Amino acid sequence: MDWKFICKIDEISENRFTIFELNKISIGIIVYQNIARAYLNICPHAGAAICEGIINDYKISTKVHHTELISEDSLILCPWHGYEFKIETGEAIVKDCKNLVVIRLKNENGNLFVYI
């Protein structure tokens, strides 16, 4: 594994994932609350492209599998079955689901590098 250039920070939208393919790995990058974050673009539940999900900016989650869950965090909603994950950490809201895989990211003078 090594640091690999992925894009310039200017190519990333605020509050929306931009998806890249690098070494056959799909990676979603988002700038959220002025911080760039990168996740493996695979939902840990059943493999959906999680970074194509909707960002919930209302900071309250919806009903998930008949359990009403309330969160103070902003969430990404999986497009397949609706599981939710915290944008800031990738943590799954539903406890029986694994967290998103965080990819280490660094910004050097506006150039973003991922550690893969």
Ligand code: FES
């Ligand atoms: S694949 Fe994401 S919730 Fe099922």
